[in-house]
Amino acid sequence: MRLTNFTDYALRILLYTAAHNDKLTTISEIQKTFDVSKGHLMKIVHLLSTEGYLYAVRGRSGGLKLGREPEEINLGELVRLTEPDFKLVECFGQDNQCIISHFCKLPGPFNKALDAFMTTLDSHTLKDMMISQSSFSTVPDPLFLRRGPEFLTEAETGEI
Protein backbone atom coordinates (compact mmCIF):
# COMPACT_ATOMS: atom_id res chain seq x y z
CA MET A 1 0.00 0.00 0.00
CA ARG A 2 1.58 3.19 -1.17
CA LEU A 3 1.04 6.85 -1.79
CA THR A 4 2.89 8.37 -4.75
CA ASN A 5 6.22 10.19 -4.54
CA PHE A 6 4.29 13.15 -5.92
CA THR A 7 2.35 13.39 -2.64
CA ASP A 8 5.46 12.81 -0.53
CA TYR A 9 7.32 15.67 -2.25
CA ALA A 10 4.30 17.96 -2.21
CA LEU A 11 4.30 17.59 1.58
CA ARG A 12 8.05 18.25 1.81
CA ILE A 13 7.81 21.34 -0.42
CA LEU A 14 5.10 22.76 1.84
CA LEU A 15 7.04 21.89 5.03
CA TYR A 16 10.17 23.54 3.64
CA THR A 17 8.32 26.63 2.44
CA ALA A 18 6.46 26.94 5.75
CA ALA A 19 9.73 26.80 7.70
CA HIS A 20 11.32 29.46 5.45
CA ASN A 21 8.28 31.69 5.01
CA ASP A 22 10.23 34.74 6.25
CA LYS A 23 11.80 34.87 2.77
CA LEU A 24 11.14 33.51 -0.73
CA THR A 25 12.28 29.93 -1.28
CA THR A 26 13.38 28.50 -4.61
CA ILE A 27 12.99 25.17 -6.34
CA SER A 28 16.81 24.90 -6.47
CA GLU A 29 17.01 25.14 -2.67
CA ILE A 30 14.37 22.43 -2.25
CA GLN A 31 16.07 20.30 -4.90
CA LYS A 32 19.42 20.49 -3.08
CA THR A 33 17.82 19.79 0.29
CA PHE A 34 15.98 16.65 -0.78
CA ASP A 35 18.13 15.50 -3.73
CA VAL A 36 15.20 15.06 -6.12
CA SER A 37 14.85 15.91 -9.81
CA LYS A 38 14.03 19.52 -10.66
CA GLY A 39 11.52 18.44 -13.31
CA HIS A 40 9.53 16.46 -10.76
CA LEU A 41 9.57 19.37 -8.29
CA MET A 42 8.46 21.81 -10.98
CA LYS A 43 5.37 19.73 -11.80
CA ILE A 44 4.43 19.59 -8.14
CA VAL A 45 5.06 23.30 -7.56
CA HIS A 46 2.92 24.05 -10.62
CA LEU A 47 -0.03 22.13 -9.19
CA LEU A 48 0.41 23.59 -5.70
CA SER A 49 0.55 27.12 -7.15
CA THR A 50 -2.47 26.58 -9.38
CA GLU A 51 -4.43 25.38 -6.37
CA GLY A 52 -3.32 28.27 -4.16
CA TYR A 53 -1.14 26.29 -1.74
CA LEU A 54 1.91 28.20 -2.96
CA TYR A 55 2.27 31.76 -4.18
CA ALA A 56 4.94 32.19 -6.86
CA VAL A 57 6.73 35.55 -7.18
CA ARG A 58 8.10 35.80 -10.72
CA GLY A 59 11.34 37.39 -11.90
CA ARG A 60 15.07 37.24 -11.21
CA SER A 61 14.76 37.50 -7.44
CA GLY A 62 11.48 35.56 -7.39
CA GLY A 63 10.56 32.47 -5.43
CA LEU A 64 7.85 30.73 -3.48
CA LYS A 65 5.83 31.55 -0.38
CA LEU A 66 2.89 29.73 1.17
CA GLY A 67 -0.31 30.79 -0.56
CA ARG A 68 -2.47 29.99 2.48
CA GLU A 69 -1.95 30.11 6.22
CA PRO A 70 -0.48 26.80 7.53
CA GLU A 71 -3.67 26.16 9.54
CA GLU A 72 -5.64 26.35 6.28
CA ILE A 73 -3.61 23.61 4.61
CA ASN A 74 -5.38 20.38 5.46
CA LEU A 75 -3.50 17.08 5.05
CA GLY A 76 -6.49 15.09 3.79
CA GLU A 77 -7.44 17.74 1.26
CA LEU A 78 -3.86 17.86 0.01
CA VAL A 79 -3.61 14.07 -0.39
CA ARG A 80 -6.91 14.01 -2.33
CA LEU A 81 -5.41 16.65 -4.63
CA THR A 82 -2.00 15.09 -5.21
CA GLU A 83 -2.92 11.39 -5.53
CA PRO A 84 -3.94 10.45 -9.08
CA ASP A 85 -6.31 7.75 -7.81
CA PHE A 86 -7.37 5.63 -4.85
CA LYS A 87 -7.50 2.31 -6.68
CA LEU A 88 -7.39 -0.06 -3.75
CA VAL A 89 -8.99 -2.79 -5.85
CA GLU A 90 -9.71 -2.87 -9.59
CA CYS A 91 -13.30 -1.61 -9.34
CA PHE A 92 -12.07 1.60 -7.67
CA GLY A 93 -10.46 2.60 -10.98
CA GLN A 94 -11.80 4.05 -14.21
CA ASP A 95 -10.59 1.04 -16.23
CA ASN A 96 -12.36 -1.59 -14.14
CA GLN A 97 -12.68 -4.99 -15.83
CA CYS A 98 -13.51 -7.18 -12.84
CA ILE A 99 -16.45 -9.42 -13.71
CA ILE A 100 -17.77 -9.72 -10.14
CA SER A 101 -17.99 -5.94 -9.61
CA HIS A 102 -21.78 -6.03 -9.50
CA PHE A 103 -22.06 -8.61 -6.73
CA CYS A 104 -18.81 -8.23 -4.81
CA LYS A 105 -18.99 -7.23 -1.13
CA LEU A 106 -15.36 -6.12 -0.82
CA PRO A 107 -16.04 -2.48 -1.81
CA GLY A 108 -17.91 -2.03 1.50
CA PRO A 109 -14.94 -2.60 3.84
CA PHE A 110 -12.46 -0.98 1.46
CA ASN A 111 -14.55 2.19 1.15
CA LYS A 112 -14.93 2.27 4.95
CA ALA A 113 -11.19 1.73 5.44
CA LEU A 114 -10.34 4.48 2.95
CA ASP A 115 -12.80 6.78 4.66
CA ALA A 116 -11.18 6.08 8.06
CA PHE A 117 -7.76 6.80 6.53
CA MET A 118 -8.81 10.10 4.98
CA THR A 119 -10.80 11.21 8.04
CA THR A 120 -7.65 10.81 10.14
CA LEU A 121 -5.65 12.99 7.74
CA ASP A 122 -8.51 15.50 7.61
CA SER A 123 -7.97 16.25 11.29
CA HIS A 124 -4.44 17.61 10.73
CA THR A 125 -3.12 20.77 9.13
CA LEU A 126 0.32 21.93 8.03
CA LYS A 127 0.45 24.07 11.17
CA ASP A 128 0.61 20.93 13.36
CA MET A 129 3.36 19.53 11.13
CA MET A 130 5.69 22.55 11.00
CA ILE A 131 9.35 22.04 11.89
CA SER A 132 12.20 24.51 12.30
CA GLN A 133 14.58 25.73 9.59
CA SER A 134 17.46 23.91 11.27
CA SER A 135 15.62 20.56 10.83
CA PHE A 136 16.48 20.75 7.13
CA SER A 137 20.24 21.08 7.68
CA THR A 138 20.99 19.31 10.97
CA VAL A 139 22.61 15.89 10.61
CA PRO A 140 21.31 13.69 13.45
CA ASP A 141 22.38 10.10 14.05
CA PRO A 142 20.95 8.02 12.51
CA LEU A 143 20.20 10.38 9.64
CA PHE A 144 17.64 8.15 7.94
CA LEU A 145 15.43 7.02 10.79
CA ARG A 146 12.61 4.69 9.83
CA ARG A 147 9.31 6.14 11.08
CA GLY A 148 6.65 3.63 10.07
CA PRO A 149 4.59 1.59 9.56
CA GLU A 150 4.09 0.63 13.19
CA PHE A 151 3.87 -3.02 12.16
CA LEU A 152 6.32 -4.88 9.96
CA THR A 153 4.95 -6.83 7.04
CA GLU A 154 5.62 -10.56 6.96
CA ALA A 155 7.63 -10.02 3.77
CA GLU A 156 9.96 -7.72 5.72
CA THR A 157 10.36 -9.91 8.78
CA GLY A 158 11.58 -12.65 6.45
CA GLU A 159 8.82 -15.03 7.52
CA ILE A 160 7.73 -15.56 3.92
Next chain:
Amino acid sequence: MRLTNFTDYALRILLYTAAHNDKLTTISEIQKTFDVSKGHLMKIVHLLSTEGYLYAVRGRSGGLKLGREPEEINLGELVRLTEPDFKLVECFGQDNQCIISHFCKLPGPFNKALDAFMTTLDSHTLKDMMISQSSFSTVPDPLFLRRGPEFLTEAETGEI
Protein backbone atom coordinates in the same frame (compact mmCIF):
# COMPACT_ATOMS: atom_id res chain seq x y z
CA MET B 1 -3.10 5.44 -3.14
CA ARG B 2 -3.11 1.85 -4.21
CA LEU B 3 -2.95 -1.71 -3.04
CA THR B 4 -1.13 -4.17 -5.32
CA ASN B 5 -2.82 -6.40 -7.89
CA PHE B 6 -1.34 -9.26 -5.86
CA THR B 7 -3.69 -8.40 -2.98
CA ASP B 8 -6.66 -7.85 -5.31
CA TYR B 9 -6.20 -11.29 -6.91
CA ALA B 10 -5.55 -12.99 -3.57
CA LEU B 11 -8.96 -11.75 -2.47
CA ARG B 12 -10.62 -12.93 -5.69
CA ILE B 13 -8.99 -16.38 -5.43
CA LEU B 14 -10.33 -16.75 -1.90
CA LEU B 15 -13.81 -15.50 -2.88
CA TYR B 16 -13.92 -17.93 -5.81
CA THR B 17 -12.66 -20.86 -3.76
CA ALA B 18 -15.09 -20.07 -0.93
CA ALA B 19 -18.03 -20.01 -3.36
CA HIS B 20 -16.97 -23.35 -4.90
CA ASN B 21 -15.84 -25.11 -1.74
CA ASP B 22 -18.19 -28.05 -2.42
CA LYS B 23 -15.55 -29.25 -4.91
CA LEU B 24 -11.88 -28.66 -5.74
CA THR B 25 -11.21 -25.53 -7.79
CA THR B 26 -8.29 -25.14 -10.20
CA ILE B 27 -6.02 -22.28 -11.17
CA SER B 28 -7.23 -22.68 -14.78
CA GLU B 29 -10.83 -22.06 -13.72
CA ILE B 30 -9.82 -18.92 -11.80
CA GLN B 31 -7.65 -17.78 -14.69
CA LYS B 32 -10.55 -18.10 -17.14
CA THR B 33 -12.97 -16.38 -14.78
CA PHE B 34 -10.80 -13.31 -14.17
CA ASP B 35 -8.67 -13.27 -17.34
CA VAL B 36 -5.37 -12.92 -15.50
CA SER B 37 -1.98 -14.54 -16.16
CA LYS B 38 -1.51 -18.06 -14.83
CA GLY B 39 2.01 -17.24 -13.62
CA HIS B 40 0.70 -14.42 -11.43
CA LEU B 41 -2.05 -16.62 -10.00
CA MET B 42 0.42 -19.42 -9.26
CA LYS B 43 2.62 -17.12 -7.17
CA ILE B 44 -0.39 -15.96 -5.17
CA VAL B 45 -1.75 -19.49 -4.70
CA HIS B 46 1.69 -20.58 -3.53
CA LEU B 47 1.74 -17.91 -0.81
CA LEU B 48 -1.86 -18.57 0.24
CA SER B 49 -1.15 -22.31 0.46
CA THR B 50 2.07 -21.82 2.42
CA GLU B 51 0.20 -19.63 4.90
CA GLY B 52 -2.72 -22.08 5.25
CA TYR B 53 -5.39 -19.96 3.53
CA LEU B 54 -5.67 -22.58 0.79
CA TYR B 55 -5.28 -26.33 0.91
CA ALA B 56 -3.82 -27.81 -2.28
CA VAL B 57 -4.70 -31.38 -3.24
CA ARG B 58 -1.98 -32.67 -5.56
CA GLY B 59 -2.29 -34.99 -8.55
CA ARG B 60 -4.23 -35.30 -11.79
CA SER B 61 -7.63 -34.63 -10.25
CA GLY B 62 -6.20 -32.25 -7.67
CA GLY B 63 -7.16 -28.67 -6.95
CA LEU B 64 -7.72 -26.10 -4.24
CA LYS B 65 -9.99 -25.82 -1.21
CA LEU B 66 -10.06 -23.25 1.56
CA GLY B 67 -7.50 -24.14 4.20
CA ARG B 68 -9.40 -22.29 6.94
CA GLU B 69 -13.05 -21.63 7.67
CA PRO B 70 -14.23 -18.40 5.95
CA GLU B 71 -14.83 -16.78 9.37
CA GLU B 72 -11.17 -17.41 10.22
CA ILE B 73 -9.91 -15.52 7.19
CA ASN B 74 -9.53 -11.93 8.32
CA LEU B 75 -9.29 -9.17 5.69
CA GLY B 76 -6.73 -7.07 7.57
CA GLU B 77 -4.51 -10.05 8.27
CA LEU B 78 -4.66 -11.05 4.61
CA VAL B 79 -3.75 -7.55 3.37
CA ARG B 80 -0.79 -7.40 5.78
CA LEU B 81 0.37 -10.71 4.30
CA THR B 82 -0.06 -9.91 0.60
CA GLU B 83 1.16 -6.29 0.47
CA PRO B 84 4.95 -6.06 0.07
CA ASP B 85 5.08 -2.79 2.02
CA PHE B 86 3.07 0.12 3.43
CA LYS B 87 5.36 2.89 2.19
CA LEU B 88 3.00 5.84 2.47
CA VAL B 89 5.95 8.21 2.63
CA GLU B 90 9.66 7.54 2.09
CA CYS B 91 10.51 6.98 5.78
CA PHE B 92 8.01 4.08 5.92
CA GLY B 93 10.31 2.07 3.63
CA GLN B 94 13.53 0.16 4.20
CA ASP B 95 15.45 2.36 1.76
CA ASN B 96 14.58 5.68 3.41
CA GLN B 97 16.83 8.59 2.37
CA CYS B 98 14.72 11.52 3.57
CA ILE B 99 16.94 13.94 5.47
CA ILE B 100 14.19 15.30 7.74
CA SER B 101 13.15 11.83 8.99
CA HIS B 102 14.41 12.56 12.49
CA PHE B 103 12.40 15.73 13.02
CA CYS B 104 9.39 15.30 10.72
CA LYS B 105 5.91 15.21 12.28
CA LEU B 106 4.14 13.63 9.30
CA PRO B 107 4.71 10.04 10.47
CA GLY B 108 2.26 10.67 13.34
CA PRO B 109 -0.86 11.29 11.21
CA PHE B 110 0.19 8.76 8.56
CA ASN B 111 0.69 5.99 11.13
CA LYS B 112 -2.68 6.87 12.70
CA ALA B 113 -4.38 6.89 9.29
CA LEU B 114 -2.86 3.53 8.36
CA ASP B 115 -3.92 2.13 11.71
CA ALA B 116 -7.50 3.34 11.13
CA PHE B 117 -7.43 1.73 7.66
CA MET B 118 -6.18 -1.64 8.91
CA THR B 119 -8.47 -1.66 11.97
CA THR B 120 -11.46 -1.30 9.63
CA LEU B 121 -10.32 -4.26 7.55
CA ASP B 122 -9.59 -6.25 10.73
CA SER B 123 -13.29 -6.18 11.57
CA HIS B 124 -14.26 -8.19 8.46
CA THR B 125 -13.79 -11.81 7.49
CA LEU B 126 -14.18 -13.74 4.25
CA LYS B 127 -17.46 -15.08 5.62
CA ASP B 128 -19.02 -11.57 5.44
CA MET B 129 -17.73 -11.21 1.86
CA MET B 130 -18.93 -14.53 0.40
CA ILE B 131 -20.97 -14.41 -2.81
CA SER B 132 -22.78 -17.16 -4.71
CA GLN B 133 -21.33 -19.36 -7.47
CA SER B 134 -23.60 -17.68 -10.01
CA SER B 135 -22.00 -14.28 -9.25
CA PHE B 136 -18.93 -15.47 -11.16
CA SER B 137 -20.83 -16.27 -14.38
CA THR B 138 -23.85 -13.92 -14.44
CA VAL B 139 -23.54 -11.00 -16.84
CA PRO B 140 -25.31 -8.00 -15.25
CA ASP B 141 -25.65 -4.60 -16.90
CA PRO B 142 -23.36 -2.72 -16.57
CA LEU B 143 -20.86 -5.55 -16.23
CA PHE B 144 -18.02 -3.40 -14.93
CA LEU B 145 -19.68 -1.29 -12.28
CA ARG B 146 -17.40 1.19 -10.54
CA ARG B 147 -17.63 0.63 -6.77
CA GLY B 148 -15.31 3.23 -5.21
CA PRO B 149 -13.79 5.41 -3.96
CA GLU B 150 -16.79 7.26 -2.58
CA PHE B 151 -15.16 10.56 -3.55
CA LEU B 152 -13.70 11.44 -6.94
CA THR B 153 -10.19 12.84 -7.05
CA GLU B 154 -9.75 16.28 -8.54
CA ALA B 155 -7.62 14.69 -11.29
CA GLU B 156 -10.62 12.57 -12.28
CA THR B 157 -13.22 15.31 -12.19
CA GLY B 158 -11.05 17.22 -14.65
CA GLU B 159 -10.66 20.19 -12.32
CA ILE B 160 -6.88 20.06 -12.60
